[in-house]
Amino acid sequence: MNRTTETVEDEVVLLDESGTPIGRAPKSAAHGPDTALHLAFSCHIVNPIGEVLITRRAVTKQTWPGVWTNSFCGHPKPAEPLLHAVRRRADFELGLELDTVELALPLFRYRATDANGIVENEVCPVYLATAAGEPDPNPREVAEYRWVDPRALATAVGAAPWAFSPWLVLQAKELELFRA
Numbered sequence: 001m002n003r004t005t006e007t008v009e010d011e012v013v014l015l016d017e018s019g020t021p022i023g024r025a026p027k028s029a030a031h032g033p034d035t036a037l038h039l040a041f042s043c044h045i046v047n048p049i050g051e052v053l054i055t056r057r058a059v060t061k062q063t064w065p066g067v068w069t070n071s072f073c074g075h076p077k078p079a080e081p082l083l084h085a086v087r088r089r090a091d092f093e094l095g096l097e098l099d100t101v102e103l104a105l106p107l108f109r110y111r112a113t114d115a116n117g118i119v120e121n122e123v124c125p126v127y128l129a130t131a132a133g134e135p136d137p138n139p140r141e142v143a144e145y146r147w148v149d150p151r152a153l154a155t156a157v158g159a160a161p162w163a164f165s166p167w168l169v170l171q172a173k174e175l176e177l178f179r180a
Helices: 082-094 150-159 166-174
Strands: 011-015 021-026 041-046 052-057 072-074 100-105 109-113 119-123 126-130 142-148
Touching (some): 041 082, 052 150, 072 082, 082 142, 109 166, 119 166
Antiparallel strands (some): 041 052, 052 142
Protein backbone atom coordinates (compact mmCIF):
# COMPACT_ATOMS: atom_id res chain seq x y z
CA MET A 1 0.00 0.00 0.00
CA ASN A 2 1.32 3.44 -0.94
CA ARG A 3 -1.06 5.95 0.64
CA THR A 4 -0.64 9.40 -0.75
CA THR A 5 -0.90 12.37 1.54
CA GLU A 6 -3.64 14.91 1.16
CA THR A 7 -4.15 18.16 2.96
CA VAL A 8 -6.80 20.84 3.22
CA GLU A 9 -4.40 22.96 1.14
CA ASP A 10 -5.07 20.76 -1.89
CA GLU A 11 -7.03 22.57 -4.58
CA VAL A 12 -10.34 21.75 -6.22
CA VAL A 13 -11.47 22.62 -9.75
CA LEU A 14 -14.16 25.34 -9.90
CA LEU A 15 -16.81 25.04 -12.61
CA ASP A 16 -19.29 27.31 -14.34
CA GLU A 17 -22.95 26.27 -14.67
CA SER A 18 -22.21 24.33 -17.87
CA GLY A 19 -19.51 22.28 -16.10
CA THR A 20 -16.56 24.04 -17.74
CA PRO A 21 -13.51 24.59 -15.51
CA ILE A 22 -13.11 28.27 -14.63
CA GLY A 23 -10.48 28.21 -11.90
CA ARG A 24 -9.34 26.58 -8.71
CA ALA A 25 -9.74 27.10 -5.00
CA PRO A 26 -8.15 25.67 -1.86
CA LYS A 27 -10.05 22.58 -0.73
CA SER A 28 -10.33 24.16 2.73
CA ALA A 29 -12.29 27.08 1.23
CA ALA A 30 -14.36 25.02 -1.21
CA HIS A 31 -17.01 23.91 1.30
CA GLY A 32 -18.96 26.38 3.39
CA PRO A 33 -22.35 28.05 3.57
CA ASP A 34 -21.97 29.42 0.00
CA THR A 35 -20.01 26.69 -1.80
CA ALA A 36 -19.05 27.37 -5.41
CA LEU A 37 -19.80 24.69 -7.99
CA HIS A 38 -16.79 22.39 -8.27
CA LEU A 39 -15.68 19.02 -9.64
CA ALA A 40 -15.80 15.88 -7.50
CA PHE A 41 -16.44 12.16 -7.98
CA SER A 42 -18.08 9.24 -6.19
CA CYS A 43 -17.18 5.57 -6.41
CA HIS A 44 -19.02 2.38 -5.49
CA ILE A 45 -16.79 -0.69 -5.05
CA VAL A 46 -18.17 -4.18 -5.65
CA ASN A 47 -16.41 -7.32 -4.40
CA PRO A 48 -16.17 -10.69 -6.21
CA ILE A 49 -19.45 -11.96 -4.67
CA GLY A 50 -21.45 -8.90 -5.73
CA GLU A 51 -21.58 -6.99 -2.45
CA VAL A 52 -21.10 -3.24 -2.48
CA LEU A 53 -18.83 -1.48 0.02
CA ILE A 54 -20.42 1.25 2.13
CA THR A 55 -18.51 3.39 4.58
CA ARG A 56 -19.41 5.50 7.57
CA ARG A 57 -17.69 8.86 7.34
CA ALA A 58 -15.31 9.71 10.18
CA VAL A 59 -16.93 11.88 12.84
CA THR A 60 -14.19 14.48 12.25
CA LYS A 61 -15.22 15.04 8.61
CA GLN A 62 -16.27 18.61 7.76
CA THR A 63 -19.46 17.54 5.98
CA TRP A 64 -21.88 14.78 6.95
CA PRO A 65 -19.70 13.43 9.78
CA GLY A 66 -20.58 9.91 10.93
CA VAL A 67 -23.05 9.33 8.07
CA TRP A 68 -23.13 6.14 6.00
CA THR A 69 -22.26 6.70 2.35
CA ASN A 70 -20.92 5.07 -0.79
CA SER A 71 -17.46 3.47 -0.85
CA PHE A 72 -15.57 6.76 -1.21
CA CYS A 73 -15.62 10.21 -2.77
CA GLY A 74 -13.08 12.85 -3.59
CA HIS A 75 -11.96 15.76 -5.72
CA PRO A 76 -9.52 15.61 -8.60
CA LYS A 77 -6.62 18.01 -8.30
CA PRO A 78 -6.30 20.63 -11.06
CA ALA A 79 -5.11 18.93 -14.29
CA GLU A 80 -5.44 15.46 -12.71
CA PRO A 81 -7.36 12.93 -14.84
CA LEU A 82 -10.50 11.74 -13.05
CA LEU A 83 -9.55 8.07 -13.31
CA HIS A 84 -6.22 8.79 -11.61
CA ALA A 85 -8.03 10.72 -8.85
CA VAL A 86 -10.42 7.79 -8.28
CA ARG A 87 -7.53 5.35 -7.88
CA ARG A 88 -5.61 7.80 -5.66
CA ARG A 89 -8.58 8.24 -3.29
CA ALA A 90 -9.27 4.48 -3.12
CA ASP A 91 -5.74 4.06 -1.83
CA PHE A 92 -5.87 7.10 0.47
CA GLU A 93 -9.25 6.42 2.10
CA LEU A 94 -9.44 2.64 1.97
CA GLY A 95 -5.96 1.30 1.28
CA LEU A 96 -7.44 -0.53 -1.71
CA GLU A 97 -6.11 -1.06 -5.19
CA LEU A 98 -9.01 -1.13 -7.65
CA ASP A 99 -9.14 -3.91 -10.22
CA THR A 100 -11.53 -2.24 -12.67
CA VAL A 101 -13.09 1.22 -12.80
CA GLU A 102 -16.05 2.14 -15.01
CA LEU A 103 -17.84 5.47 -15.43
CA ALA A 104 -21.51 4.87 -14.58
CA LEU A 105 -23.12 8.33 -14.22
CA PRO A 106 -21.00 10.89 -16.10
CA LEU A 107 -23.37 13.84 -15.58
CA PHE A 108 -24.39 13.35 -11.93
CA ARG A 109 -24.74 16.68 -10.13
CA TYR A 110 -26.17 17.61 -6.75
CA ARG A 111 -26.41 20.38 -4.18
CA ALA A 112 -27.12 19.61 -0.52
CA THR A 113 -26.76 21.32 2.85
CA ASP A 114 -25.76 19.38 5.96
CA ALA A 115 -26.94 20.01 9.53
CA ASN A 116 -23.99 22.35 10.15
CA GLY A 117 -25.00 24.58 7.21
CA ILE A 118 -22.14 23.44 4.99
CA VAL A 119 -23.12 23.13 1.34
CA GLU A 120 -21.96 20.52 -1.15
CA ASN A 121 -22.34 21.84 -4.71
CA GLU A 122 -20.74 19.41 -7.11
CA VAL A 123 -20.61 18.04 -10.59
CA CYS A 124 -19.80 14.53 -9.45
CA PRO A 125 -19.27 11.75 -12.02
CA VAL A 126 -20.04 8.38 -10.43
CA TYR A 127 -17.83 5.33 -10.93
CA LEU A 128 -18.30 1.61 -10.33
CA ALA A 129 -15.17 -0.32 -9.42
CA THR A 130 -14.18 -3.81 -8.42
CA ALA A 131 -11.69 -4.83 -5.75
CA ALA A 132 -10.85 -8.22 -4.33
CA GLY A 133 -9.15 -7.18 -1.08
CA GLU A 134 -10.42 -6.00 2.28
CA PRO A 135 -10.20 -2.28 3.06
CA ASP A 136 -7.65 -0.89 5.50
CA PRO A 137 -9.52 2.38 6.20
CA ASN A 138 -7.81 5.67 6.93
CA PRO A 139 -9.37 6.61 10.31
CA ARG A 140 -9.35 10.32 9.37
CA GLU A 141 -11.76 9.46 6.54
CA VAL A 142 -13.66 6.29 7.47
CA ALA A 143 -15.11 5.30 10.86
CA GLU A 144 -16.25 1.84 9.72
CA TYR A 145 -17.28 -0.13 6.66
CA ARG A 146 -19.56 -2.96 5.59
CA TRP A 147 -19.98 -5.11 2.49
CA VAL A 148 -23.73 -5.29 1.78
CA ASP A 149 -26.13 -6.64 -0.80
CA PRO A 150 -26.90 -3.74 -3.20
CA ARG A 151 -30.64 -4.42 -3.18
CA ALA A 152 -30.72 -4.48 0.62
CA LEU A 153 -28.89 -1.15 0.62
CA ALA A 154 -31.42 0.30 -1.83
CA THR A 155 -34.21 -0.81 0.50
CA ALA A 156 -32.49 0.77 3.53
CA VAL A 157 -31.83 4.02 1.66
CA GLY A 158 -35.47 4.18 0.59
CA ALA A 159 -36.74 3.49 4.13
CA ALA A 160 -34.38 5.82 6.02
CA PRO A 161 -32.75 8.33 3.63
CA TRP A 162 -31.79 10.55 6.57
CA ALA A 163 -29.27 7.90 7.71
CA PHE A 164 -27.24 8.18 4.49
CA SER A 165 -25.38 10.88 2.60
CA PRO A 166 -27.65 12.79 0.20
CA TRP A 167 -25.45 11.86 -2.76
CA LEU A 168 -25.80 8.13 -1.96
CA VAL A 169 -29.58 8.52 -1.75
CA LEU A 170 -29.67 10.16 -5.18
CA GLN A 171 -27.16 7.78 -6.77
CA ALA A 172 -29.00 4.69 -5.48
CA LYS A 173 -32.06 5.85 -7.45
CA GLU A 174 -30.05 6.15 -10.68
CA LEU A 175 -27.55 3.27 -10.64
CA GLU A 176 -28.51 -0.06 -12.17
CA LEU A 177 -26.36 -1.72 -9.48
CA PHE A 178 -29.12 -1.13 -6.94
CA ARG A 179 -31.91 -2.50 -9.16
CA ALA A 180 -30.29 -5.64 -10.56
